Amino acid sequence: MRIDQLRPLPTAAAPLEIPAELLGSVNRHQAHLAALIASLQAAGLQEDMIETSVRMLVDSYADELTTAIRAMGKDPRHG
Numbered sequence: 001m002r003i004d005q006l007r008p009l010p011t012a013a014a015p016l017e018i019p020a021e022l023l024g025s026v027n028r029h030q031a032h033l034a035a036l037i038a039s040l041q042a043a044g045l046q047e048d049m050i051e052t053s054v055r056m057l058v059d060s061y062a063d064e065l066t067t068a069i070r071a072m073g074k075d076p077r078h079g
Contacts, residue, residue, distance in 0.1 A: 021072050022065070029061045 018026055036053055043049055 019072065021075075022068050025061075025064050025068055029057070029064070032057055032060075 036057055040046075040050055040053060
């Protein structure tokens, strides 16, 4: 799903062009999110498991994206 396919629409819904350097990370984390949803559904959506699992996924994604964005900032092609 793209941001412009969300319902209700965000106030500034525009297609998002993801830089090539981030595509692997975005695709990997989308797969992790899909696996997390399946796992939580299979486990009966226990509150403590939801909290812990989502926090781990978000923290992992934040670390990976931060590293990638910093690397992009050092690349002269990205300003």
